[in-house]
Amino acid sequence: MDIDWEVLRSTAAAAAERAYAPYSNYRVGAAALVSDGRVVSGCNVENAGLGVTLCAECGLVSDLVLGGGGRLVAFTCCNGRGERIMPCGRCRQLLWEHGGADLLVETPEGIWRMDAVLPQAFGPEALAPDAPEPVQTPSSG
Numbered sequence: 001m002d003i004d005w006e007v008l009r010s011t012a013a014a015a016a017e018r019a020y021a022p023y024s025n026y027r028v029g030a031a032a033l034v035s036d037g038r039v040v041s042g043c044n045v046e047n048a049g050l051g052v053t054l055c056a057e058c059g060l061v062s063d064l065v066l067g068g069g070g071r072l073v074a075f076t077c078c079n080g081r082g083e084r085i086m087p088c089g090r091c092r093q094l095l096w097e098h099g100g101a102d103l104l105v106e107t108p109e110g111i112w113r114m115d116a117v118l119p120q121a122f123g124p125e126a127l128a129p130d131a132p133e134p135v136q137t138p139s140s141g
Contacts, residue, residue, distance in 0.1 A: 003033055003074045005106065011041050012078045015056065019043035019080070023050070027080035030056035030087075032099075034070040057091035061098055072099030076106035084108045092118040 008031045016029030021044055028044040042059025056077055064070065075095060079085050086107055087095060095103060096118050103114035115121065 001033070001035075001037075001073060003104065005074070005076065007031075007039065008033060008074060008076045008106070009078065009082075011039055012056075012076050013082050015041040015043040015059075016078055016080050016082075019056070020045045021080075022046060023048070025080075028056040028077060028085065030060045030075065030077040032060055032064070032075040033073045034064060034067075035073055036068075036070050038067060038070070040064045040067060040072075055088060055091050057087055057094050061094050064098060072103050074104045074106075075099065086117075093122070096121045096123055 011031035012029040014029065015031060016027045019027035019029065021027045023046050026044075029041065030043070031039055031041040033039055040060050040063040042056045042061070042063055044056045045054040045059065047053050064072065072095065077085055077087060084106055087105075095105070096114055099114055100123070101113065101115035101121070105112050105114055105117050107117065
């Protein structure tokens with residue numbers, strides 16, 4: 001599948017312009033290519049109760065599910081100045097759930113696979129009744 005990173009970047013930048021960030025003034029936009037060719041996006045939505053603020057990736061995943069689901073193939077996010085930024089830890093988990101190890105993530109350092117962005121990730125397969133127990137290694141020290 002061809003990935004038009006410029007379309008994803010411009011979609012993320014447009015989403016950042018629509019962000020609701022009256023408290024931090026830190027606007028974030030995200031965009032991703034879905035396995036069926038759709039582009040989904042999201043923006044951050046802050047709240048006076050800061051713990052209930054929604055990251056841009058939350059909106060993107062909601063857009064994905066609302067549009068019929070599918071797997072994320074390529075992802076980018078930016079701040080209000082259009083600079084590439086990394087998703088936070090919580091959002092990396094969201095992206096893993098809907099894109100897996102092969103999801104391509106545009107980072108400030110280039111394009112990385114999701115398994116490099118979130119190594120040793122926890123996913124749905126870990127919840128299977130017959131999932132193997134993690135290997136215990138002796139602690140050092």
